[in-house]
Amino acid sequence: VKFNRLRLTGFKSFVEPTELSIDEGLTGVVGPNGCGKSNLVEALRWVMGETSAKSLRGSGMEDVIFQGTDSRPPRNMAEVVLGADNSTRGAPPQFNDSDDIEISRRIERDAGSAYRINGNDVRMRDVQTFFADMNSGARSTAMVRQGQIGQIINSKPQDRRKILEEAA
Amino acid sequence: VKFNRLRLTGFKSFVEPTELSIDEGLTGVVGPNGCGKSNLVEALRWVMGETSAKSLRGSGMEDVIFQGTDSRPPRNMAEVVLGADNSTRGAPPQFNDSDDIEISRRIERDAGSAYRINGNDVRMRDVQTFFADMNSGARSTAMVRQGQIGQIINSKPQDRRKILEEAA
Amino acid sequence: GRERLLAAFDTVSANFERLFTQLFGGGMAQLRLVESEDPLEAGLEIFARPPGKRLQSMSLLSGGEQALTALSLIFAVFLVNPAPVCVLDEVDAPLDDANVERFCDLVHSIRKETGTRFLIITHHALTMSRMDRLFGVTMAERGISQLVSIDLNQAEELAAAG
Amino acid sequence: GRERLLAAFDTVSANFERLFTQLFGGGMAQLRLVESEDPLEAGLEIFARPPGKRLQSMSLLSGGEQALTALSLIFAVFLVNPAPVCVLDEVDAPLDDANVERFCDLVHSIRKETGTRFLIITHHALTMSRMDRLFGVTMAERGISQLVSIDLNQAEELAAAG
Numbered sequence: 001v002k003f004n005r006l007r008l009t010g011f012k013s014f015v016e017p018t019e020l021s022i023d024e025g026l027t028g029v030v031g032p033n034g035c036g037k038s039n040l041v042e043a044l045r046w047v048m049g050e051t052s053a054k055s056l057r058g059s060g061m062e063d064v065i066f067q068g069t070d071s072r073p074p075r076n077m078a079e080v081v082l083g084a085d086n087s088t089r090g091a092p093p094q095f096n097d098s099d100d101i102e103i104s105r106r107i108e109r110d111a112g113s114a115y116r117i118n119g120n121d122v123r124m125r126d127v128q129t130f131f132a133d134m135n136s137g138a139r140s141t142a143m144v145r146q147g148q149i150g151q152i153i154n155s156k157p158q159d160r161r162k163i164l165e166e167a168a
Numbered sequence: 169v170k171f172n173r174l175r176l177t178g179f180k181s182f183v184e185p186t187e188l189s190i191d192e193g194l195t196g197v198v199g200p201n202g203c204g205k206s207n208l209v210e211a212l213r214w215v216m217g218e219t220s221a222k223s224l225r226g227s228g229m230e231d232v233i234f235q236g237t238d239s240r241p242p243r244n245m246a247e248v249v250l251g252a253d254n255s256t257r258g259a260p261p262q263f264n265d266s267d268d269i270e271i272s273r274r275i276e277r278d279a280g281s282a283y284r285i286n287g288n289d290v291r292m293r294d295v296q297t298f299f300a301d302m303n304s305g306a307r308s309t310a311m312v313r314q315g316q317i318g319q320i321i322n323s324k325p326q327d328r329r330k331i332l333e334e335a336a
Numbered sequence: 337g338r339e340r341l342l343a344a345f346d347t348v349s350a351n352f353e354r355l356f357t358q359l360f361g362g363g364m365a366q367l368r369l370v371e372s373e374d375p376l377e378a379g380l381e382i383f384a385r386p387p388g389k390r391l392q393s394m395s396l397l398s399g400g401e402q403a404l405t406a407l408s409l410i411f412a413v414f415l416v417n418p419a420p421v422c423v424l425d426e427v428d429a430p431l432d433d434a435n436v437e438r439f440c441d442l443v444h445s446i447r448k449e450t451g452t453r454f455l456i457i458t459h460h461a462l463t464m465s466r467m468d469r470l471f472g473v474t475m476a477e478r479g480i481s482q483l484v485s486i487d488l489n490q491a492e493e494l495a496a497a498g
Numbered sequence: 499g500r501e502r503l504l505a506a507f508d509t510v511s512a513n514f515e516r517l518f519t520q521l522f523g524g525g526m527a528q529l530r531l532v533e534s535e536d537p538l539e540a541g542l543e544i545f546a547r548p549p550g551k552r553l554q555s556m557s558l559l560s561g562g563e564q565a566l567t568a569l570s571l572i573f574a575v576f577l578v579n580p581a582p583v584c585v586l587d588e589v590d591a592p593l594d595d596a597n598v599e600r601f602c603d604l605v606h607s608i609r610k611e612t613g614t615r616f617l618i619i620t621h622h623a624l625t626m627s628r629m630d631r632l633f634g635v636t637m638a639e640r641g642i643s644q645l646v647s648i649d650l651n652q653a654e655e656l657a658a659a660g
C-alpha cells in the first residue's frame with residue numbers, strides 16, 4: 001500500500017480543494033510563517049484518526065473547519081482524503097479488493113466526524129486499526145509534529161519511556 | 169551603572185579565562201551547535217544569583233564547573249565576574265563609592281558558592297537585590313533562555329500570568 | 337497586591353498590543369485575565385489576529401506566529417522596567433526572513449528607546465547582518481570554548497558553519 | 499508485556515546508538531531504564547557523549563545537540579517498524595549547517611533502507627537543496643493557503659521569503 005496523495009477541502013486555511021502528491025523519496029514543504037505548512041501535517045494526522053483536538057491546536061474538533069477570513073465567510077464542513085496505490089494488494093483483507101484505496105474523514109458543524117474507506121462508512125476505530133496495521137497512525141513516531149522534539153527533550157523519564165511502546 | 173564585561177574561568181566549556189565585552193547596541197553571538205553560546209548566557213544568569221541548577225541544565229550547582237574533556241582534566245573551581253562602569257554613580261548606596269563595579273561568584277567543589285562585590289564578601293541575597301534594583305536579574309524578562317519562548321507558548325494560563333508580576 | 341497587578345496588567349496590555357502590531361506589520365492582539373475574579377489567581381490568556389486572519393486563541397497560530405506573539409509579551413513586560421542588559425538566546429529560530437527583519441527592527445527600536453545593551457544569540461544570517469558587532473564562539477579544541485571577534489563580513493562563513 | 503518492552507528496549511537501544519554516532523559523526527550515547535525494576539513503570543534516561551566531550555545526561559547538552567539526540571531516539575523506534583510515510587515538521591530548526599547536512603544524510607539513508615516517503619517541512623535553505631522535490635505553501639489571498647510546485651532553483655527565493 002503506497003500512500004500517494006492527500007486532498008484537503010475546508011480544512012483550516014485550505015478552504016479550496018487542494019491536493020498534495022506524496023511521491024517517492026524526499027518531498028520538501030516550504031513557505032513563510034503562518035502560511036499553512038503545519039496545517040497540512042495536521043490534515044494527515046486528522047484523516048488517520050487523531051482524536052485529540054488539543055494536539056491539533058484547537059479546543060474542539062470543529063476548530064479544523066475553515067473559519068473564514070476578512071474577505072470570506074466560514075465553512076461548515078471540512079474533508080480530508082488520503083489516497084493510496086494498492087496494486088500490490090497488500091492492504092488488510094476487508095479493504096484489499098481494489099487497485100486504489102481512499103480513506104476519508106469529514107466533519108460537519110454540530111454533526112461530528114464521518115469516516116469512509118473506498119466510499120464505505122466505517123468506524124473511527126477501523127481507520128485507526130488500518131493505519132496501525134501499516135505501522136502508521138496519527139501518534140506514531142513517523143509523525144513528528146512541530147515542537148515535539150522539544151517535548152521529548154523536556155519530558156519526564158516516565159513519559160519518555162512511552163515512546164518505546166510503539167516498538168514493543 | 170553600565171554593565172560592560174563578563175569574565176568566565178572554569179565555567180562549563182569556558183575553562184580558560186575568557187572575557188566578553190558587552191558594548192552599546194546589539195552584540196551578536198554566533199557559532200555551531202554545542203560550541204558554548206548558551207553557556208555564556210548561563211554564566212551571566214549564574215553571576216546574577218541564579219539558584220536553580222535545573223534552570224542551568226544541571227542536576228547540581230557543581231555541574232557548572234568545567235568537567236574535563238578527552239584531553240584535559242576536570243577543574244575544581246568556576247568563577248564568573250560581571251563588570252560595570254559606575255562613573256555616573258548610579259549604584260545602590262553601599263556599593264556606590266567607585267567608578268567601577270565588579271560582581272563575582274565563585275564555586276568550589278564541596279564548598280558551595282561565594283559572592284563578592286568589589287572584593288567584599290556579600291551574601292547571595294545582596295547580589296540578587298543589587299540586580300533587582302537595576303530592573304535586572306537571572307529570572308527577569310530581560311534574560312530570554314533558549315526554549316523559553318516555547319515554554320511560554322505551552323504554559324498553563326496561571327503560570328503565564330506570573331510573567332506579569334515583574335511589572336507589578 | 338491586587339491593585340498593583342491590575343495596574344501592571346493594563347500597562348503591559350497596552351505595550352503588548354502596540355508591539356504585536358509592530359512585529360506583525362498589522363493585525364491586533366489582546367491579553368485577557370481569565371478563570372478568576374482575583375487577579376492573583378487568574379490565568380493569562382492571549383488572543384491574536386495576524387493581518388487578514390480571524391481573532392483566535394494563540395494556540396491556533398503557527399509556530400512562528402506564536403513565537404512573535406510570545407516575544408511581544410516578553411518585551412511588553414520588559415518595557416515597564418527596562419533592564420540595562422537584555423539577552424535573547426535563539427529566539428529567532430522559528431522565524432522566516434520577513435519576520436526576522438521585523439524582529440530586528442523591533443530590537444533596534446527598543447534599544448533606541450531604552451539604551452539597553454543587547455546580547456543576541458542566533459544561527460540566522462539575517463540577524464547577524466543587523467548586529468552592531470559579532471562574536472563567534474568556537475571549539476577549535478574539542479569541548480573547550482573560545483571567544484573570537486568576527487568581522488561583520490566574515491559572518492557569512494561562520495553562519496555557514498553554524 | 500514486560501518481556502516485549504524489554505526486547506523492544508534492546509532493539510531500540512542498538513538503533514539509537516548507531517544513529518547517534520551517525521548524526522554526530524562520532525561519539526556515543528546510551529538509553530537507560532531507571533527508577534523501577536519494572537520496565538512498565540520505569541523512566542527512560544538518555545546519556546550522550548558528543549565527539550571529544552564527556553558522557554553527560556542529555557539535559558546538559560546544547561539545544562542543537564539535544565535535538566539531534568531526540569531525533570536519534572525517534573528514528574531508533576521508527577526503524578523497528580518503518581512506516582510508509584514519515585513527516586518531519588521543522589525538526590531542523592535548531593541545527594547549524596553542518597548538522598543539517600548530517601540530518602539530511604541520515605534521512606536519505608533511512609529512505610534507502612525502508613522505502614519510506616518523507617514529507618519534510620523546513621525553513622532551512624540547505625535542507626531544501628537536499629530534497630527530491632519542493633512544494634511551496636503560499637497565502638496570496640490572506641488567510642487562504644495554496645500549494646504550488648517549486649522549481650528546485652526557485653527554492654532560494656522562497657527560502658528568502660520564508
Ligand SMILES: Nc1ncnc2c1ncn2[C@@H]1O[C@H](COP(=O)(O)OP(=O)(O)OP(=O)(O)O)[C@@H](O)[C@H]1O
Pocket residue numbers: 011012013031032033034035036037038039040063064065066067068146386389390392396397398399400401430635641
Ligand atoms: N480553522 C481555521 N480556519 C482558517 N484558518 C485557520 C484555521 N486554523 C488555523 N488557521 C490559520 O492557519 C495558520 C497556521 O498555519 P500553519 O500552522 O500551518 O503555519 P506554518 O506554515 O506551519 O507556519 P510556521 O512556519 O510558523 O510553523 C494560522 O495563521 C491560523 O490562523
Ligand SMILES: Nc1ncnc2c1ncn2[C@@H]1O[C@H](COP(=O)(O)OP(=O)(O)OP(=O)(O)O)[C@@H](O)[C@H]1O
Pocket residue numbers: 179180181199200201202203204205206207208231232233234235236314473479548551552554558559560561562563592
Ligand atoms: N561543566 C561542563 N564542563 C565542560 N563542558 C560542559 C559543561 N557543561 C556543559 N558543557 C558542554 O557545553 C556544551 C553546550 O554548550 P552550549 O549549550 O553553550 O552550546 P550552544 O552554543 O548554545 O549550542 P546550540 O546552538 O546547539 O544551542 C555541551 O556540549 C556540553 O557538553
Ligand SMILES: [Mg+2]
Pocket residue numbers: 037038039146398399400587
Ligand atoms: Mg508550522
Ligand SMILES: [Mg+2]
Pocket residue numbers: 205206207314560561562
Ligand atoms: Mg544554545
